Amino acid sequence: MNAPSNQSVSRREFVKTAGAVTTAAALGGLVVPRAVSAAAYAGGADTIKVGLVGCGGRGTGAAVQALAADPGVVLWAMGDVFKDRLDSAHALLSTPSDDMSKEAADRVKVEDRRFVGFDSYKQVIDSGVDVVLLCSYPCFRPRDLKYAIEKGKHVFAEKPVAVDAPGIRSVLDTARAAKTANLAILVGFCWRFNASMREAFKHVHDGTLGEVTSVHTTYHSGTLSKRPRQANWSELEFQMRNWWHFCWLSGDHIVEQAVHSVDRLAWAMGDRMPRSVQCLGGRAARSGEEHGDVFDHFSAIYDYDNGVRCFHSCRQIDKCPSDNRDYVFGTKGNGVIDGWSGQSPMKSRDGKVLWEGKGTSADVGKMYFDEHKELFASIRAGTPINDCERGANSVMMAIMARMAAYTGQTVSWEQALNSKLSLVPETLSWDMTLPAVKVPVPGVTPLV
């Protein structure tokens, strides 16, 4: 696939970030850009050029939300590995609709800065942008994040930020480099920006339920779509078009989707990490090559140093009840935090209402806008948000549960974080040979 030429990218009008100037400082192999001045963007009227990497459903949404967050935001460049995805996202974003005002659509100024192929992330980051939205498949996030921070860009990074421990270690290094350089990294754990959730979790932390003795979070939903193989697709294209179902691309659904609920478990526990995890899991209702190698259910038991035991279960099976709530148990009572409805009753054991969240389902749509508003406001203020370490830890919690489920072993935090198992090939080409697809078997699959 040929990417359009990048020859016409104009010089930056003024230096807002210090991407071109690097110090000799190195963090985990990263070259750390010089810190961004706290005065950058302080005028409030300056244009902030945004680049989008990964132009699928979430990437398109993130671009809409970035444009809505700040009137100075201009969508400047877009990149995708597939031209059809890029073209449809560009058409959607350029056309006024219920989601996009005409004024916002007019700020889509991508012109020929539309890049296709495996290097499109570099072309977007190098196109003169100030902020990048990293929304491609999870396996590419550590690489894209590292390159963006090395080039001095602020980042919105969709969850999950990695699919394996080497990826998490890279992201943790990048998070530290971004802090040193005063660059933003906001990880797309959107529930952390949901107003009614924030209120409910504040009550948990402030002791409305007493001391937390256990937490159980759920993400029980239906299965995801399958895209049958096309005659002109290579094996790599087939797997990428069905990326949710291949562990190396997505991390499996406990890492890709249910990680939101693993993150809320961490939130309830004050972002302390567990000592170890056991996890049951398997594949009961999935068949067919499009379903790749992933499981369809997991049930994780996290043990904490203080003796607290927490649980997370997730399922992607059709015709079964859905549940996406956080059940918090404390010495004074129990709470059910329901992000979807915003209703979060907290009651004593004898049924007395201790607090009742009165959010609404509208908070769910709003949180995606709010996370971008907070991101761009922090960049303008010169105090960029960086929640990357916290986000990476939550993703690691999900990865360690997957490792425990695949192998059938109890896995400690240290074992998981230091794991050498690298799922992502160093380089990709459309005609490459991929390893045989094998569904893991607990008790047989080795812990690496």
Ligand SMILES: NC(=O)c1ccc[n+]([C@@H]2O[C@H](COP(=O)([O-])OP(=O)(O)OC[C@H]3O[C@@H](n4cnc5c(N)ncnc54)[C@H](O)[C@@H]3O)[C@@H](O)[C@H]2O)c1
């Ligand atoms: N926070 C949320 O609520 C939420 C919701 C949905 C998805 N997500 C996350 O957003 C990410 C994207 O999910 P999606 O639903 O948009 O998937 P998607 O398949 O609709 O979009 C992903 C896009 O990335 C492109 N892509 C893949 N590899 C690329 C590469 N190397 N370079 C450039 N482009 C590449 C794909 O072609 C595709 O267009 C995932 O990490 C997912 O977990 C988050």
